[in-house]
Amino acid sequence: xxxxxxxxxxxxxxxxxxxxxxxxxxxxxxxxxxxxxxxxxxxxxxxxxxxxxxxxxxxxxxxxxxxxxxxxxxxxxxxxxxxxxxxxxxxxxxxxxxxxxxxxxxxxxxxxxxxxxxxxxxxxxxxxxxxxxxxxxxxxxxxxxxxxxxxxxxxxxxxxxxxxxxxxxxxxxxxxxxxxxxxxxxxxxxxxxx
Amino acid sequence: xxxxxxxxxxxxxxxxxxxxxxxxxxxxxxxxxxxxxxxxxxxxxxxxxxxxxxxxxxxxxxxxxxxxxxxxxxxxxxxxxxxxxxxxxxxxxxxxxxxxxxxxxxxxxxxxxxxxxxxxxxxxxxxxxxxxxxxxxxxxxxxxxxxxxxxxxxxxxxxxxxxxxxxxxxxxxxxxxxxxxxxxxxxxxxxxxxxxxxxxxxxxxxxxxxxxxxxxxxxxxxxxxxxxxxxxxxxxxxxxxxxxxxxxxxxxxxxxxxxxxxxxxxxxxxxxxxxxxxxxxxxxxxxxxxxxxxxxxxxxxxxxxxxxxxxxxxxxxxxxxxxxxxxxxxxxxxxxxxxxxxxxxxxxxxxxxxxxxxxxxxxxxxxxxxxxxxxxxxxxxxxxxxxxxxxxxxxxxxxxxxxxxxxxxxxxxxxxxxxxxxxxxxxxxxxxxxxxxxxxxxxxxxxxxxxxxxxxxxxxxxxx
Ligand code: SF4
Numbered sequence: 184x185x186x187x188x189x190x191x192x193x194x195x196x197x198x199x200x201x202x203x204x205x206x207x208x209x210x211x212x213x214x215x216x217x218x219x220x221x222x223x224x225x226x227x228x229x230x231x232x233x234x235x236x237x238x239x240x241x242x243x244x245x246x247x248x249x250x251x252x253x254x255x256x257x258x259x260x261x262x263x264x265x266x267x268x269x270x271x272x273x274x275x276x277x278x279x280x281x282x283x284x285x286x287x288x289x290x291x292x293x294x295x296x297x298x299x300x301x302x303x304x305x306x307x308x309x310x311x312x313x314x315x316x317x318x319x320x321x322x323x324x325x326x327x328x329x330x331x332x333x334x335x336x337x338x339x340x341x342x343x344x345x346x347x348x349x350x351x352x353x354x355x356x357x358x359x360x361x362x363x364x365x366x367x368x369x370x371x372x373x374x375x376x377x
Numbered sequence: 378x379x380x381x382x383x384x385x386x387x388x389x390x391x392x393x394x395x396x397x398x399x400x401x402x403x404x405x406x407x408x409x410x411x412x413x414x415x416x417x418x419x420x421x422x423x424x425x426x427x428x429x430x431x432x433x434x435x436x437x438x439x440x441x442x443x444x445x446x447x448x449x450x451x452x453x454x455x456x457x458x459x460x461x462x463x464x465x466x467x468x469x470x471x472x473x474x475x476x477x478x479x480x481x482x483x484x485x486x487x488x489x490x491x492x493x494x495x496x497x498x499x500x501x502x503x504x505x506x507x508x509x510x511x512x513x514x515x516x517x518x519x520x521x522x523x524x525x526x527x528x529x530x531x532x533x534x535x536x537x538x539x540x541x542x543x544x545x546x547x548x549x550x551x552x553x554x555x556x557x558x559x560x561x562x563x564x565x566x567x568x569x570x571x572x573x574x575x576x577x578x579x580x581x582x583x584x585x586x587x588x589x590x591x592x593x594x595x596x597x598x599x600x601x602x603x604x605x606x607x608x609x610x611x612x613x614x615x616x617x618x619x620x621x622x623x624x625x626x627x628x629x630x631x632x633x634x635x636x637x638x639x640x641x642x643x644x645x646x647x648x649x650x651x652x653x654x655x656x657x658x659x660x661x662x663x664x665x666x667x668x669x670x671x672x673x674x675x676x677x678x679x680x681x682x683x684x685x686x687x688x689x690x691x692x693x694x695x696x697x698x699x700x701x702x703x704x705x706x707x708x709x710x711x712x713x714x715x716x717x718x719x720x721x722x723x724x725x726x727x728x729x730x731x732x733x734x735x736x737x738x739x740x741x742x743x744x745x746x747x748x749x750x751x752x753x754x755x756x757x758x759x760x761x762x763x764x765x766x767x768x769x770x771x772x773x774x775x776x777x778x779x780x781x782x783x784x785x786x787x788x789x790x791x792x793x794x795x796x797x798x799x800x801x802x803x804x805x806x807x808x809x810x811x812x813x814x815x816x817x818x819x820x821x822x823x824x825x826x827x828x829x830x831x832x833x834x835x836x837x838x839x840x841x
Contacts, residue, residue, distance in 0.1 A: 185826040186465040190623065193675035200445055200681075215429040217633070231648065280579075296649040300450035309661060310654075314605065341595040341630045342459070344660045347637075347653035352605035355645070356518040356534060357541055357563040359409050359815045365517060365567055366574065367605025367652060368536040 187196075196250055203350060215364025224294045225377055228328050235350020236363055237371040244376045247322070251286065254372060258283035261312050265305025270322065274366045279311060282317030284368070290333025290345075292328045297350070299323060299373065300335060302343040319368040321348075325377045379555050389709055389736040396531035400536045408696040409537045416646025417750070423648070424638065433635045435754040437690035438551050441593075441626050444680060448626050449595040449669065455596025459658020461665040466620075468672050473504035476585065476618055482652050483616050484568035485583045491610040494691060495620050495670055497529070497713040499727075512585065513577055517570050524551040531696060531715065533817060536563025537689065538706060541566065552766040560677035574606065588621045589690065590636060591667075591747070594629045596669070597657045601650050603638060611654050617665045623669050624678075624788065631658040638688065639752040643692035673726035686722045686754040695747035695757060701740055717747035721760040729768050740766035752801050 184192070188258035206209050221227050229239045241252040248269045257270035261282045261338040262275030289299045299321050301307045313319060329335050339345060352367030363369060383820050421427050431801065439446055453463045466472035480488055488505070490512050504524075509660045514523045521536040522529050525547045529535030537545070545561040548569055555569050586607070589738040590599040598619055600607050611617060627636065659665045696702045696716030707715035711733045712723040720737045729735040737762050747757040 186467045186471060187468055190465055190669070190671045190675060191446045191449070193671070194449075194623075194678060197675050197679035197684075198443055198445070204440055204443055211440060212429070212432050215426040215433060215638075234553045234783040235651070236649075258831075269475065293649075298649050310608070314608050315610060332637050336631060336637070341592065341655070342657055344657075345653075345655040346608065347649070348651070349647070349649035350651050351838035352603065353651050354517045354567055354604045355514075356521070356536055356567055357544055358405070359412050359534065361561040362564050362567040364576070365571055366515075366609050 186352065210278050215333075216331065217333050219295055219334070221294055221330045223373055224328045224330065225325050226293055228294040228297060228361070229375060230375050231294065231373075232350070233236060233297075234301075235259065235353075235371075237254070237297075237350050237373055239270055241375045241377060244324075247374070247376045250374060251320070251322070254374060255284075258318065261285040261308065261316060263287055263306055263308035265307075270306075272359065277313040282316045283319060284370075285312055285316045286319055286320045286322070287313055290321050290337045290343075291335050292323045293330075293332060294328050295331045295358070299348050300336070300339060301338060301348070303346070303347045308371075310346060313346065314367060317364075317368055318370045318372065319348075320372045322374045322376060325375065330377075331368060388732040389705075389711075389740045395588055401540060403704065405537055405540060406703055406706055407787040409531070409534055410703050412535075413646050413693075415421045417643060417840040418646075420642045420646055424608045424642070430635055430638055431754055434639050434687060434690075434752055437627060437632050437635060438753055440606045440684075442624065442684065444628075445623065445626065445678070448628055451593040452591055452596060452626060453669075454665055455594065456593075456653070456658055456665075457596075458618065459596050461596070461658040461667055464666060464668045466668055466670050466672070468514045469499035469504075472499050472620060472668055472670050472672065473501055476501060477505055477508045477510065477621065479666055480505065480583055481508065481616055483583055485510070485581075485810055486580060486584050487513065487577075487609050488583040489513050489515050489577060489581040489614065490519075491584070491586045491600070491607045492519050492535075492618060493585070494713050495587045495622050496585060498668065499620070499672060501620065504792050513574075513581075514580070515574055517604060517606075518600075520574070521547060522572055524548070528708060529713065531693065539707070572611075578609040578613055581610075581614050585616070586619045588619050589627060589640065590633065591614075591621055591626050591773055592628075592630055592633070593626055597630065597655050597665060599633065601644075601652075602654075603645065605652060608652055608654055608783075611656065612661075616666070618666045618668065620670055620730065622674055623671055624674055624689075633814055637736045640690055640692055643690075643694040643750070643752040645829055647750060663706075676703055677725045680725065680835070683721065683760050685755050686718065686725060686760060688755055689722065690753060691716050691718075692752055694750040694752065695755075698745065698750050699741075700746075701742060705740070709750045710740065717741060717757045718755070719746055721755075721757055721764060722781050724768075728763075738768055743752075 214246050229241055232239050250274040251270055259276035259282050261279050287308050290302035291300045349364045351369055351371045353361055353367050354365045355361050355362050386387060458464050464475045466475055486509055487753045514520050518534060520537040521539055521544055531537040541561040544566055545559055548555045552573050554573055559569055562649050588598040642648050677687055695718055697719050702716040702733050710719040712719050714722045724737050725733045727734050741761050743758045745758050
């Protein structure tokens with residue numbers, strides 16, 4: 184018997200006596216909140232991202248180009264393909280290994296947990312481009328912010344590679360002291376366009 | 378679990394007794410478990426629907442386990458459709474063989490690893506070493522453990538038993554590129570590890586990971602982490618091999634809405650961990666292999682009471698509230714799975730033929746704190762009681778003395794001895810108690826006897 188057949192047979196024997204709760208997951212109690220009632224999504228999101236010691240700017244959409252130029256401040260940034268017109272604060276730096284940072288859009292953001300999610304679609308770069316540079320500038324449009332995790336999961340496409348980011352990389356492995364910045368970008372800067 | 382040796386030999390009471398004497402370990406453990414415990418309580422308290430999430434998490438896992446065969450086949454199909462290759466491993470030896478062959482087929486002799494309990498369970502690093510392949514751990518704590526030639530002691534903070542000056546010494550001794558003037562500041566130590574590993578990430582062609590969840594419906598794998606070494610391993614190398622226990626399955630994409638709330642809050646006590654990576658099959662041209670691991674899990678599944686242990690999402694909340702773990706430390710459990718979950722999982726995976734494994738179900742005072750915090754509501758005390766009844770009698774009794782009570786009592790006994798001594802302070806030589814207590818304190822670390830009054834001492838220590 185192949186390992187596959189043997190493991191499947193062992194499972195079938197093991198659960199043979201257990202009550203069959205039916206093929207679908209209809210019996211699962213889902214009494215938790217599907218939607219968050221949040222008065223001000225931008226305010227909650229900004230507060231929760233700041234809790235992770237990330238830098239947050241809230242700017243009017245009209246001001247976005249100028250704000251990104253200020254944030255870039257002459258840094259050599261990777262500018263991924265498909266970045267919306269007008270965002271580029273200057274010429275892009277192609278090599279993530281020598282760049283000072285990376286500027287991206289995002290797919291969705293979660294207010295309650297202060298999380299941004301990249302699906303690495305247009306304007307979001309490859310996984311390496313958003314990981315290797317030491318500084319990640321991410322633009323979040325107000326309409327992309329949802330209240331909680333269930334709303335974010337519902338909006339995302341699982342066939343895409345997804346990276347959920349909640350603050351800069353961190354470790355608490357040495358006497359539980361939080362140290363920001365191990366292997367991922369040490370600085371996370373989130374620009375919320377309202 | 379096959380015969381891979383991890384942690385200490387012996388039995389739980391003996392190991393615990395040794396650990397209880399180690400005051401550095403006790404101090405680190407107490408600080409760590411209490412810090413994480415408080416953080417967890419705060420972020421769990423923020424969610425008014427925590428109990429509903431917990432009930433859903435339990436029900437989803439139970440449903441998955443009941444139909445594990447069907448969901449595994451669905452997963453296999455989805456991963457294959459997305460360009461990945463699925464392998465099945467009955468036991469540790471088979472899993473190690475599969476991984477070693479995959480690595481050798483790439484022609485590489487080095488692999489980078491992201492923290493994975495499943496690969497520790499099967500002793501993958503040792504198996505690869507025998508085949509001439511060096512596996513480098515990239516999680517900071519795992520790196521500390523690996524460089525220190527040591528064993529992990531906590532699911533989440535594996536180097537919890539090491540303090541900063543010990544870590545500095547390990548780095549200076551074992552990392553050729555460690556800066557000469559390295560201080561013991563945690564930020565400096567983290568920076569040294571960053572530089573040490575960066576070059577390795579960029580060079581490595583093969584990575585090995587585990588996964589926190591696998592989604593049957595979509596074939597998606599999910600890894601939660603903090604440092605970014607996971608993202609490095611999952612993203613940069615050309616070949617990715619993930620070794621995952623068959624119980625890590627969830628039926629639908631939607632189920633993540635429950636577990637992405639339960640796990641980070643229970644585990645690190647954060648609203649969300651810094652990084653979560655999700656990928657389906659082969660991404661950005663990567664060669665992806667998934668090794669599905671049984672290694673005793675189907676045996677656990679066959680036990681009506683014990684099977685609930687397979688709901689475990691390895692958050693470590695039960696360790697952090699356990700009074701026995703806090704005193705004994707992770708090594709005493711002699712397995713990659715320490716604490717209350719280890720006490721019910723290890724004897725079921727490995728059987729109870731050794732003294733150590735037969736003594737594990739006794740490594741608890743049955744206080745129930747572990748059940749209260751468990752995000753998938755595993756009734757650990759219920760399984761412990763059931764396993765105690767099944768433990769081979771002779772071995773369990775030899776190991777006996779009701780391990781937990783002994784560990785707790787040894788502290789109480791120590792306390793009583795100290796209180797007695799404080800009243801007779803002038804007459805007592807340092808570090809050795811008089812009369813019949815002498816033999817007992819000979820092997821124990823008796824703190825300096827305080828000058829303060831008995832009453833003050835008592836109050837201070839009862840509050841601490
Ligand atoms: S048994 Fe429960 S609390 Fe303990 S590690 Fe597993 S999921 Fe977490």
